[in-house]
Amino acid sequence: MQFRYEELAAFIAALVEGGTLLPGTRVPSLREISDQRKVSVTTALQAYRLLEDRGVIESRPQSGFYVARSGPISLGVPSVTNPPAKATGVAVSDLVEKLLEHASNPRLIPLGCAVPDPKLLAAVRLDKILARIARQKGSEYNVYTFPKGDARLRREIAKRSSRWGQVLSPDDLVITVGCTEALMLALKSVARAGDTIAVESPTYFGLLQAIEALDLKALELPTDPATGIDLNVLAKTLKTTNVKACLLSSSFNNPLGCTVPEEKKRAILDLLARHDVPLIEDDIYGDIYFGDRRPKPYIALDRRGNTIYCSSFSKTIAPGYRVGWIVPSRYREKILAAKFAHTLCGAALPQAALAEFLATSGYENHLRRIRRMFKDNVEWMTRAIDRSFPVGTKVSRPAGGFVLWVELPKPLRSRDLFDRALKKGICFAPGDVFSASARYANCLRLSCGYGWSDSIEKGIETLGALARAALAR
């Protein structure tokens, strides 16, 4: 026997299969279909959810249900990168400053900055908690939280660590001003001016800026958009070059979005341990996985204590709170001293509010919600690129996070496109800021952090048109 909603689902599915409803077109609204088929709106919703789970239709916020564009995506995938095999000084600050100036402009279509839309976050609940603590216990928190940061927040993070395969105690953690400070402290504790740090290529420009600020050199490793750095090249590099540390993303790196298989992670750890090179890992996107399981970070696979772990809440709930953390492992003394020297400690009330939120307010449910949302955004943006960009464009296929790496057909230069796009009110991140060696001039990064909307869809179409026009010239 079939339930009413299953009957309705089968009816719609048949219309799609038979070509009556075409991919990308709107499905009748819940009210329309419930009128037409004499079922309750609840039953109609159940049917649509079932179809959605089966990938037959998809919902778009504020817009209704659409037949899934289930056709194969014709875009190619970027090839493994091939940066120069030598350490180089870094000078990306000027380029980055120019990007950030625009990326924080709220009047532009926000494809430039890898931040989540504040409206998508659970921040209303979090802000209410902050408000309550500020009113009721403000003076209790008008103090310095040194040396390691709010004790309750460290307890809550330690509790969560079992979810990513670690068993941490609150004392293993130091709260930082976002992941940025965590990475800076980690780099400072393992390297001195002139030393070489091995990184993915392309890599997050903030890492390059940290390397630049510390007068270090970056050695960019060839990186597969699917599976991360090239193990053989790393092995060769460690034999020939004095690498002070390896700085890698744990999962869904920014901008490529790669997922390093667990076995490969173990092999990288073995290799680094053999050469006594510490690993600094950036797990800021780890909680935003699209698959069934959270990928384990390196530190959970490292039995030698050779990994410094960095993360934050900036991508999942509160970029404005600036709360991150570091697991300093065997660099505890150095990192604590550097933390004190750099910022003493972070703001107390935001830490207290996050602790309360983690303890009471359904962070897991929130994560489930935004994972689904970012996954949909990534899918829709990929399809929009597929429809709009020049033939030959390649796009990454991240299994988590919310950025896409786009490789334009040469000789297109994303820096030229950047200036033209700004004039049309669109911001994105040109590829050159992700390299220490001025590579990726024909690439760009698009953020899918904002809820899918007509304006974003049109933004992508405009970008595609600009690229096609430039190519035709």
Next chain:
Amino acid sequence: MQFRYEELAAFIAALVEGGTLLPGTRVPSLREISDQRKVSVTTALQAYRLLEDRGVIESRPQSGFYVARSGPISLGVPSVTNPPAKATGVAVSDLVEKLLEHASNPRLIPLGCAVPDPKLLAAVRLDKILARIARQKGSEYNVYTFPKGDARLRREIAKRSSRWGQVLSPDDLVITVGCTEALMLALKSVARAGDTIAVESPTYFGLLQAIEALDLKALELPTDPATGIDLNVLAKTLKTTNVKACLLSSSFNNPLGCTVPEEKKRAILDLLARHDVPLIEDDIYGDIYFGDRRPKPYIALDRRGNTIYCSSFSKTIAPGYRVGWIVPSRYREKILAAKFAHTLCGAALPQAALAEFLATSGYENHLRRIRRMFKDNVEWMTRAIDRSFPVGTKVSRPAGGFVLWVELPKPLRSRDLFDRALKKGICFAPGDVFSASARYANCLRLSCGYGWSDSIEKGIETLGALARAALAR
């Protein structure tokens, strides 16, 4: 003709002069005196305020009015310091960590940490503003505030700058994570590993930790507890040593409390400019002056743009908010890039709340109130030391701020006293953390940041007794 309150004041003053009421004893309460002399409580209060203004009596919070101990203080003043005339590597982190571990323990009598008592601050109003903004506009502030920090806060700080003799525009400022980050960014932008920085001696241990964290060397300058560094020695030093920057407190330095006369500030600026050595100034105590006028910071006297200015709200209203600022002057590019690499930006809501507080909530009145309070605390603590500590003890006479520098008769060592004091539930800062060359073993710093109370008075008496006992051995 005399008003009733003037008559009453004259009556009490006569009792004091005649020796009926002895220094340090309690004056009749307002209720008692209004009953006895048949005046209203308001009139009695007017009379007591008049006597207080004339220095005849003094009020103690929660305790009533006392005859002022108007006798001269017998304590000597610490002599000009005499550190070694050479640059030295810095390694104070371990000592400082041990201090901070105890200094943040709320069960100890809080003489260790130079923070104001949260209860003395206007933080209730500030916290209410934070709560309101979080509830009403939380998502608006759940963003990064790069590159320079909250625009309205920068406007409000720029407005205030005229009070210290500057005319700044909001664009001249960068918001930092407390003064700590400001000083770190300043040091980073002028010096590289191995370079030498000239500092006061003794100086704030946080500066020494920053110097240590950056692998710089400290050159400690002889410093007069009244008027600051020795100009002649600075002149000689600049001729013989490659000093990359001079890092000085603008006013009431921590721990000595010196006040550098304006003419001397100009002379220091001239000298540094002649040698092309930038000045980094730390003006964190500038608003807490006991005299009639706020001392001008160096930057207000510097017509050459050779000064980097650092300050914060941590000593005046909100240590827990971690909001400071820097005026990078001609190091703008470097400091902005370093800020981005270090922490990206600070928490948004605390910045927004401070901006609103500065614009609307009587910060000037608040400052007037805490200036008076800290001045009283410093006076009472000085007198308590005078009563309790061994003969030969010397104490600084700061004209602002809220710390006292105590020089014990040799061979007393404050580190031994520290351990014994902890056992009695008292924390202070031993002298050795204020020097790069292990000096000041017989000195200590006492914080007067907490409201005067019996427990603090007894804490000082216990410290004095411990010191006397150690000396007798």
